[in-house]
Amino acid sequence: MLVPILTLVLGITIGVLVIVWLEREISAGIQQRIGPEYVGPLGILQALADGTKLLLKENPIPSTGDTRLFSIGTSITVISIFLSYSVIPFSDHLVLADLSIGVFLWIAISSIAPVGLLMSGYGSNNKYSFLGGLRVAAQSISYEIPLSLCVLSISLRVIW
Structure with a gap:
């Protein structure tokens, strides 16, 4: 029972990461600037890097x-x-x-x-x-x- 639920959650998470990456790439193309390109291949992991920075930068409490x-x-x-x-x-x-x-x-x-x-x-x-x-x-x-x-x-x- 746990495997299908984890598959669903993992699929949704990957889908969100792809949508965020596409949004950044399209916005960069419209604004004639360089988009995310340094974190992971073609900048795919930029959203994970931003989330990690957000969690570790400040004390949440x-x-x-x-x-x-x-x-x-x-x-x-x-x-x-x-x-x-x-x-x-x-x-x-x-x-x-x-x-x-x-x-x-x-x-x-x-x-x-x-x-x-x-x-x-x-x-x-x-x-x-x-x-x-x-x-x-x-x-x-x-x-x-x-x-x-x-x-x-x-x-x-x-x-x-």
């Missing part, structure tokens, strides 16, 4: 804030997003959790993420991060309501 609240908020966000994948069927025989209330559980679990985002913004003890957390939480909630209505209407149509 703020030094002047409430580190426990910040860490708990970040954990809540990441865990709720990963748990929401547990009810998605990847194929006929590949379902991590076969529940009769899968759609409702998916909506409920994904609705927890804005709380974690807000906790992380508040725990950083920075007014701009807090305002960013408020904005992201409001944006997530505003997208969840139409998404939930669409998913529930499709579920009702399938049932009847």
Whole structure:
């Protein structure tokens, strides 16, 4: 069961890296400049180098804030997003959790993420991060309501 899921995740990751590479190459061609060419063959690994630099350059936990609240908020966000994948069927025989209330559980679990985002913004003890957390939480909630209505209407149509 683990191999198809890892294959799917690896395929999506490689697809994203290729799309980012194509975007950089096309943008460089339009702007008449040299695109990514030094990291890997033809600059294919530039996105991985940028991500590694982003992770290692700065401390991800703020030094002047409430580190426990910040860490708990970040954990809540990441865990709720990963748990929401547990009810998605990847194929006929590949379902991590076969529940009769899968759609409702998916909506409920994904609705927890804005709380974690807000906790992380508040725990950083920075007014701009807090305002960013408020904005992201409001944006997530505003997208969840139409998404939930669409998913529930499709579920009702399938049932009847």
